[in-house]
Amino acid sequence: MPAFSRTALITYFLAPEHTGKGIGKALLEQLLSGARHKGIRTILASISSLNPGSIGFHQKNGFVPCGRFVGVGRKKGQDFDEVWMQRMV
Numbered sequence: 569m570p571a572f573s574r575t576a577l578i579t580y581f582l583a584p585e586h587t588g589k590g591i592g593k594a595l596l597e598q599l600l601s602g603a604r605h606k607g608i609r610t611i612l613a614s615i616s617s618l619n620p621g622s623i624g625f626h627q628k629n630g631f632v633p634c635g636r637f638v639g640v641g642r643k644k645g646q647d648f649d650e651v652w653m654q655r656m657v
Contacts, residue, residue, distance in 0.1 A: 574609040587621060596629055603657050610656055616641060617649035631655040 578599050582592050603611055615622045635652035
């Protein structure tokens with residue numbers, strides 16, 4: 569939609585054995601570079617509350633919490649929240 573043409577939602581996953589090696593940072597930098605090139609001003613990320621590592625990673629890389637949907641997901645018998653984070657490009 570034209571009204572949201574400067575906003576992008578990103579989704580990317582790393583297997584646990586690949587975290588802490590700089591791969592996520594490299595992927596994020598590629599996504600941010602592509603976003604700048606396309607005129608994107610705001611990046612949104614939706615993260616499971618069961619993934620504190622991802623929440624911490626995004627906070628360390630300039631994302632701030634901007635919303636939370638409580639109890640909207642369920643995985644392996646456990647309810648979880650959907651945490652939304654935002655970064656200005």
